[in-house]
Amino acid sequence: MSSQHSVLFDAPGPRARRRIVVGNIVGALFVAGVAAFVLVVLGQKGQLSWDLWGPIFTASAWENYYLPGLQNTLRAAGFAIVGAVVFGLVFGSGRLARSRTVRWISGVIVEFFRAVPVLLLMIFFWLLLGFNFKQVEEPSFVAVVLALVLYNGSVIAELVRSGVGNLPRGQAEAGLAIGLTGGQTLRSVQLPQALIAMLPSLVSQLVVVLKDTALGQLIVYNELLRAAQIFGNGNSNNLQTLTVAAIVFIVINWLLTRVASWLSRFLSGRTAGATATGPGIGDPTATGPGAVAGAGAR
Amino acid sequence: MGDYLSQISTLFSEYDVLGAFWVNIQLTFWAAILSLILGTFLALMRISPIPSLRWAGTTYVNLVRNTPLTVIMTFMVLAVWTQLQISLADNFEQNFFRLAVVGLTVYHAAFVCESIRSGVNTVPLGQAEAARAIGLSFVPAARLVILPQAFRGAVAPLGNTLIALLKNSTVAAAASVTNETSSLMRNMIEFNSSEIYSIFFIFAIGYVILVIPIGLLTTSLSNRLAVRR
Numbered sequence: 142m143s144s145q146h147s148v149l150f151d152a153p154g155p156r157a158r159r160r161i162v163v164g165n166i167v168g169a170l171f172v173a174g175v176a177a178f179v180l181v182v183l184g185q186k187g188q189l190s191w192d193l194w195g196p197i198f199t200a201s202a203w204e205n206y207y208l209p210g211l212q213n214t215l216r217a218a219g220f221a222i223v224g225a226v227v228f229g230l231v232f233g234s235g236r237l238a239r240s241r242t243v244r245w246i247s248g249v250i251v252e253f254f255r256a257v258p259v260l261l262l263m264i265f266f267w268l269l270l271g272f273n274f275k276q277v278e279e280p281s282f283v284a285v286v287l288a289l290v291l292y293n294g295s296v297i298a299e300l301v302r303s304g305v306g307n308l309p310r311g312q313a314e315a316g317l318a319i320g321l322t323g324g325q326t327l328r329s330v331q332l333p334q335a336l337i338a339m340l341p342s343l344v345s346q347l348v349v350v351l352k353d354t355a356l357g358q359l360i361v362y363n364e365l366l367r368a369a370q371i372f373g374n375g376n377s378n379n380l381q382t383l384t385v386a387a388i389v390f391i392v393i394n395w396l397l398t399r400v401a402s403w404l405s406r407f408l409s410g411r412t413a414g415a416t417a418t419g420p421g422i423g424d425p426t427a428t429g430p431g432a433v434a435g436a437g438a439r
Numbered sequence: 440m441g442d443y444l445s446q447i448s449t450l451f452s453e454y455d456v457l458g459a460f461w462v463n464i465q466l467t468f469w470a471a472i473l474s475l476i477l478g479t480f481l482a483l484m485r486i487s488p489i490p491s492l493r494w495a496g497t498t499y500v501n502l503v504r505n506t507p508l509t510v511i512m513t514f515m516v517l518a519v520w521t522q523l524q525i526s527l528a529d530n531f532e533q534n535f536f537r538l539a540v541v542g543l544t545v546y547h548a549a550f551v552c553e554s555i556r557s558g559v560n561t562v563p564l565g566q567a568e569a570a571r572a573i574g575l576s577f578v579p580a581a582r583l584v585i586l587p588q589a590f591r592g593a594v595a596p597l598g599n600t601l602i603a604l605l606k607n608s609t610v611a612a613a614a615s616v617t618n619e620t621s622s623l624m625r626n627m628i629e630f631n632s633s634e635i636y637s638i639f640f641i642f643a644i645g646y647v648i649l650v651i652p653i654g655l656l657t658t659s660l661s662n663r664l665a666v667r668r
Contacts, residue, residue, distance in 0.1 A: 153488065157488075161488055161489060161490075164488075164489040164492075165489050165490055165491045166491075168489050168490075168491035168492040168495070169491040172491060172492075172494075172495045182523075183523075186523055186524075188523070252647075253647060256606075256643075256646055256647040256650040256651060257606075257643045257646050257647065258607070258609040258620075258621065258646060259606075260609045260610060260612065260621045261609060261620070261624060261639070261642055261643060264621055264625050264628075265624070265628075265635070265639040268625070268628045268629065268632070268635060269635055272628075272632040272635065273632075273635070348505065351507075352505075352506075352508070353507070354507075355507035355508075355509035355510055356507075356610065358509055358513065358613065359509070359612055359613055359621075366507065366509055366513065370513060370517065373517065377522070378522075379514075379517035379518050379521065379522055380514075380517070380518035380522045380523065383510060383513060383514050383517065383518055384514075384518075386510060387506045387507075387510050387511075387514070390505060390506055390507055390510065391501075391502055391505040391506055394504075395501065395505050398505070
């Protein structure tokens with residue numbers, strides 16, 4: 142932030158400072174005005190009444206709806222991120238393999254799953270399990286996890302590839318010089334350093350996974366959003382229950398983002414790779430072909 | 440093989456697959472334009488010298504970026520439409536379509552804002568110092584020196600946001616848009632479960648065909664437009 146300010150404007154003099162103070166007051170009034178307008182409209186429509194907000198602040202709301210929903214959200218996200226890391230390591234190394242066939246197959250798989258919307262994958266697995274694999278006990282849960290593993294695993298595969306690509310060339314050369322084969326160099330010299338460099342981005346990816354578990358609502362997986370919605374249907378206060386669900390998501394994701402930026406500073410001295418989270422790895426801003434390589438370079 | 444092809448052509452004649460993709464493209468088009476406007480506005484707030492606007496822009500981005508899109512879309516229907524009774528069109532279908540566009544816009548504007556900001560970050564300090572040294576004040580320096588370079592640097596992340604937006608337009612299903620691809624795929628599989636693999640691949644390949652050209656185009660554009668330093 143601070144470096145950016147100095148890019149765009151000089152240290153203000155007395156006249157500019159006065160103008161900034163005026164602008165600041167006008168801006169603050171504008172923001173407060175928008176907030177007040179929203180509150181007045183909500184008030185006029187009777188949305189601020191305690192009849193609608195009250196049910197959320199009872200023990201039963203949390204025991205029966207929010208906490209079980211949150212637990213399912215976290216469970217799906219946990220399984221998905223572990224699976225995605227394994228998938229990413231396998232296909233990320235596949236894209237770095239010496240054999241052209243392996244590289245090509247890994248490339249096609251990774252690009253395919255990055256291009257297909259997660260929701261389509263989820264619906265496909267859910268219906269597939271429902272029609273053809275009836276013995277699976279929790280089809281919604283398995284479908285959510287599978288879809289998230291394939292998509293996020295492909296993103297992580299690209300992270301692995303760019304993480305290894307961003308290491309100084311001397312690291313691989315040193316490995317080869319002491320007589321390791323290409324595969325051994327990858328496994329024992331490059332990947333460990335690339336993984337440490339990737340850790341902040343992995344935590345950011347966890348935010349994406351956590352947000353995407355909410356898609357499970359559409360295939361009747363009982364996660365936080367669906368729990369909030371069912372709870373809201375009972376009292377006709379969806380506006381209120383969904384707002385609280387959103388706040389829970391925001392708090393968790395905001396904490397994860399803070400952890401990621403702390404990790405990126407903490408680890409920067411411990412690897413030859415770059416630990417910056419980049420402008421958007423883990424955001425939609427880094428999901429396109431070639432995006433991760435570009436983002437990692439910065 | 441002939442059997443298989445005839446099955447697929449029956450599916451195509453029974454269901455309007457291309458029409459469903461057209462709905463997603465329209466959702467993407469309107470949401471892209473609106474979120475580009477809102478996102479640019481937010482980015483200007485975030486890089487302005489006025490602290491209260493900066494705070495407002497940052498708060499918006501942090502709140503929206505950490506909220507799942509599905510929550511926003513569900514909110515648009517259950518809270519905005521059902522509960523607040525805000526309707527954006529008299530026609531039922533059109534109303535849900537517009538609510539979905541608003542939901543997509545609110546969400547992706549945060550990412551457009553961050554893309555433009557990351558473009559601003561690619562401009563070296565020396566450019567701004569040079570602009571000031573020749574006597575330009577904040578607005579002319581931004582307009583003539585910083586922003587032209589910043590937009591060139593933002594092409595790649597903006598392209599990625601556009602791809603994400605196209606894929607995320609399937610979440611319009613959560614806003615009761617029933618004629619887009621994910622809803623149609625679900626319908627088709629439920630009624631033709633024996634052809635589940637073919638149906639999934641038709642839709643998946645459709646997205647691959649749409650996404651890859653956008654990726655290639657923005658990558659080549661960003662390489663062509665990038666300022667060589």
